[in-house]
Amino acid sequence: MFAQDLKALQDFLAKTIAKLEGVTVVSSNIIAKIVKEQPGIILRPGLGLRLTCNFCGREIKGKPETHKIGDREHSFCCKTCRASYKEKYQHRLRSLSKT
Numbered sequence: 001m002f003a004q005d006l007k008a009l010q011d012f013l014a015k016t017i018a019k020l021e022g023v024t025v026v027s028s029n030i031i032a033k034i035v036k037e038q039p040g041i042i043l044r045p046g047l048g049l050r051l052t053c054n055f056c057g058r059e060i061k062g063k064p065e066t067h068k069i070g071d072r073e074h075s076f077c078c079k080t081c082r083a084s085y086k087e088k089y090q091h092r093l094r095s096l097s098k099t
Contacts, residue, residue: 055081
């Protein structure tokens with residue numbers, strides 16, 4: 001099946017796929033552009049790095065609270081944001097930990 005637009009795809013996922021027995025999580029990603037993978041950045045001593053919270057989006061001052069999800073480490077400005085993120089996305093996090 002090919003969806004004619006984004007709404008049709010979302011309707012198909014919500015009304016058909018999500019209701020199948022055994023399906024616990026349904027998500028989709030739309031790739032609009034493929035970017036060539038670039039080598040990592042080398043940080044020199046004294047070079048600053050600005051982090052933003054993965055939950056509220058505020059700039060992180062000082063040492064971040066972190067949570068490892070799969071092979072990625074997510075950064076948060078405080079324990080409250082880390083806990084809120086884990087609560088909001090608990091179903092996705094549970095399914096990712098099973099793989």
